Amino acid sequence: MEVVISSRDDGVSEVMQEWTEDEEVTRIRRMRSGEWMGSSPRKPTHDRMRSEASSAHMRNFQSEKAKGRQTVNWPFASVTSETTTVMSNPAMPDFPLRRRRQTWQTPGIRDSDIFSVDGSIVPDYVRNYIRGETPESLAKKRKNNGRLAERDVEYNEDGMGHSRLQSRAGELGGFGADDGGHSTIGSDMSGDDRRHLMRGAGGDGRGSGGSWGSLAGGWRAGVSVNLLIAFIVFAGSLACFIVALAGSRPAKRLLTNEASIFNGSCTEASGVSYGLHALVNVLGLVGIAGANYVFQVLTSPTRAEVDAAHAKKQWLDIGIPSVRNLGRIAPMRSVLALVLVLVAVASQVIYNSLIFTSQAGVGYNLVFVTESFLTGAPFSNATSNNAGRLGRLDILSLQDQASRNQLVNMTAADCISRFSGNFDTEFSAALFVTRLDDPSNSLVQTASPASAVRFGVNPVAAKAVTADAAPINPDSVQFCLARRATTDSKTCTVVLNGSLLGLVVLLNLVTLVVTALVLFRTSRVSRPLVTLGDSLSSFLQVADETTQGSCLMSKTDVLQKRWGLREIKYWVPTAQYWFQSASLPRWVFICSIWTVMTGLTASALAMNLSRKNDSSADRPLTTLGVASATAVFPLASDVPALGACLIAALPQLLLAVLYLATNSLLTTFYLSHESALYASGTPMPLRVSYQPQGDQTTSLYLTLPRPLSWGLCAGFGGMGFLLSQSVFVVGAKLNGMTGGDSMEASSEMVGLGFSDTGLLVLLAVVAVLGAGVVGMSLRRAPRATTAEGQAPGNPLVLEAGSCSAVISARCHNTEPDEPSDMAARKLMWGVVSPMFRNDMEVAHCAYSSRGVERLGMTTGYS
Structure with missing residues (x-):
């Protein structure tokens, strides 16, 4: 048997000793660097000194391993036919083994405290034989920078010298095990190089084996966290849906009607509504942030996809969420990425459509009379002057209360402001006393909520009576008398849209399934270029021939197809700011979204304030989630409450897009910043997204640091809550008057309400967001x-x-x-x-x- 050990005299060359089965050394000869089995020359190592005890321990261990072992003649061997064992530096620590299911591991030394195996004991030609490769295919592979991505089975090393077979039959499209040389560190190293590499493969605990080890850091850990969150959200929404079904009689009624969550005082109902809206906005923004994370992973190209694009003089985005990459990566990943983001954005809208508050009240009726009506003058409620179809008893009741001073006296301006098409449940009826005089009929005209829009609110009173050439105009109103509602107008109900809750459960299930596919249907050794460190590691291991000789190539050169020209360039240092890191189209897009968001918020606030006047009974600013009487706009009678909720939640779409655009812009800033740090004069390790090696580091975040990412998510979650309390559905259960032919005894109406305070605070927050992004963009790049x-x-x-x-x-x-x-x-x-x-x-x-x-x-x- 032959054993190669390092020489103790010079620390450079190696010594081959031939042993017999009786542990006698029959031949000793010095080997030149690179002689063993045709391997590449080894670089000198610096820690060859060994103690006599260590040498004796190694010899005893090797003799025990060799006893009784048959000599194996390896096929196609070019240097020796005996069983060989290559020993590395014994000062190198032993590393924990990976435990794998149903995988083949080569036999080797496992329990040594003094030394470890220098690579696999399986020779290269055996590996090639297992891969099904021939000398011709190997030559072609060397010519193509080591890429042969057509194979369905790869023979991989897990980074610690342990070999295994890796099947690619169940991989997600495009994330294959062969990424064009991205995982070739350690294939040809000296002893020192291998020890330095192995520190990241197990010596410091960062590359612990097994499936859990692959989830301990990088993009897989991030996707795992998002998968856990998606499961919790899905389970919670499913439980809520089951409880809501159990509380409905029959159960299918929940899918076609609303369900009451809370019924009580309006103050308590407002508290319940605040809490539920805050919860759903947190869930919505967490879902969007998680979808954006997985979207960036899915749209990150592999090295093979980058090489294919570069061969066509095209380029891809690396390190940022990229819509541009969708057409240049595997179709399956593109579809999953789009589905995930669209589902997350749609969920944000539906979350904010789940609940609304309905107030119990009455529908007010308007009556235009002459001044003599107040003293009991006769009247006629014929159709010509009774557009509201009020019953005679209703009109007589008003006349009686007016004569006994039981009505609230208001100025003409107050009356017109309060009852001009507004939502108001404080009063049930109003008498507009005009300057007209008709001795034969003191009733001029009537109007009711049912006269214009059945489930809406009253039309403008003055216009109602001036229609069809009626002899009334706003200036003819002297004053008005209003009757307060007799029912409890302070009773409110928090209502749940059951069908939308079922849709939320379905969307959460889609998110859960897609995230699980990304995590479990990708190869364990896949290397998408998710971070800047991933791409640098890949290009440093296997150079990209299309960009050689262009170390100062800029994106302008790329856009002009000036690749491979190897032009001589001079670097002229100029002050550089973060805003230069984003392209012009990206700036135009985010500025457009921000402008639309700010413009719509400011317009809604200005419209609300313009509808108020000095004589209005409304307060200058209403609280969150409360609309003044002049700030509620009725919807058509054929619009159900579910449709009204969806309309009120549509601005959440704009907010979700603004979040995605802002996140992408800040990610671009920090990608450029991370790149610039390598020219600042301080050595830095690469931050990779999967299994760091050597000095490399990894993190849960991809490019945007966690504090900023979390702060951005929290800020937009708060903005979502403010938006839900600024634009919302106003519902009311209206009870008609007691007349026989008046409006229906009970009806409902819905409208869109706007909160002055909510709009003002939202506008301020959006402005602060814009100022913060602009301020960050003016930060200078690190000096070189x-x-x-x-x-x-x-x-x-x-x-x-x-x-x-x-x-x-x-x-x-x-x-x-x-x-x-x-x-x-x-x-x-x-x-x-x-x-x-x-x-x-x-x-x-x-x-x-x-x-x-x-x-x-x-x-x-x-």
Whole structure:
């Protein structure tokens, strides 16, 4: 048997010892670097010193493993036919093994405290044989930068030397295991490089094995959290729906009618309504935020998709939620991403349509009379002067109460303001005393809620009596007398739309299923380029040939198809601000949404305030969720309460789109900021979204930091609540007067109400949001370190937004002394290779783990 160990004298070369089964060394010879099994040359390591005790322990352990083992002649071997075991540095710690179900693991040393296996004991030609590859396919694979994505079965290493078969039959479209070299760290490393890499694969606990280990960080952990939230929301909504069904008799009535949640005083009903609206807005915004998170994961391209786009001189977005990528990624992922976002936005509208408050009251009737009516003058209630079809007993009752001073006296202005088509349950009837004089008939005209819109409110009184050439105009009204409602107008009911609750349960189920598909139907070794660190790691491991020699390529060059020209460019530092990180179309879109939102809110507030006047009985500003008598607009009689609720909740669509646009804009800011930090003079690790290696880090958030993301979600949740209390449904159960032919004994009406206070606060919050985004956009990019000192600009700022080609062009480091696990180390960006072209100094910039030179303003770069 042959064993390769490191020499103790020079720490550079390795020694091969041939052993017999009796543990006798028959031959010792020194090996040159790279001689063993045709592997690539190893770089010198720096910790080859070993103690005698460690060497003896290793020899004893190896002899025990070798006893009784038959010699195996490996097929196609080119250097030896005996059983081989390659030993790595024994100072390297042992790592926990991954526990996997129904997977094949190669036998190896598992319980050593002194050393561990340097890679798999399975030779490369056996792996290739298992993969079904031939020498021709391997040559083609090397020619294509290691990409052969057509295979259905991959033989992968899990990052700790343990090999396994990986089936791709059940993967979600586009998230395959072979991402074009994105997971090749550690394939050809020295002992030191492998130990540095393995710190992130298990030595520090970040890459613990099993299914739970894959969910411990990165995008899978984030999707897992969203899946848990989606399950809780679905279970809660389903439980509420079941309880509502159980409380309805019969149960199917809930799907066609409203259900009462609370019935009592209006003060308590307002409290219940506030709490429920706050809850549903929190759930709605959490759903939208979660959908946006999963949307970014789904629309993140794989390396294969990026390579396919670059081959066509096209580019993709990386690190941000991208609508642009939908047409360039796997169709299944595009469909799931769209479904998830649309369902979340629709849920926000339906959540705010679930409940409304209805107030018990009476329908007021209007009667226009002469002054003699108050003293008992005769009248006629013929059809010609009785548009409201009031019964004679109703009119006589009013005449009797007026003669005994039992009615409330109001000015003409107050009466017209209060009863001009407004929602008011405080009064049941009003007498408009005119300046007209008709001795034969003291009744001029009548009007009632049923005369114009059955379930609406009264038309403008003056217009009602001036219609059809009636001899009345507003100036002819002297004063008015109003009769207070005798029923309890302060009794309110919180009403639930049962059919919409059932729809909410269905939408929550869709969200749950789609999120589960994203998490469980993607390959465990899939590597979508979700974060900036993912893309940098991929491009540093396998360079993108389409962007070579263009380290200062800008997005303008990409849009002009100036790829592969290898032009010499000079970097001129100028002050750069965050607003330059977003493209012009993105700015136009978010400014348009913000302007529409602000304009509609301001217009509604101005309209409400303009309907008030000095003589109005309404308060200057109403409280949240309460509309003044002049701020309620009736809907048509054929509009049910469910339809009215949906109409009132439609502005939530605009708010949801504004949230998505704002989140995307801030994500673009922070993507460019994260990129610029690598040119600030301080080495930084890559922040990846899945299984960090070496110095790499991971996080639950993708690009936008958690505090800002949570603050944005909380802010928009509050805005959603304010909007629900600013524009809402006003419902009333109206009881008619006791006349025989007057309006129906009981009816309902709905309208849209506007709260002055709610609109004013909402307008202020939207303005603060706009000011905050503008203020953040004026923040300066981190200064780059140059040969002349701190420059005002930064060459790594992603101007005009994310661009995969620009990111790729910055990752071409071909220096021979760069470690093969460079992507797993802390990196800087700067000059890595000065050169001369046509007697002119030309340098190249890239990421490096070994230090870089500073950029100069007089040097050309290519």
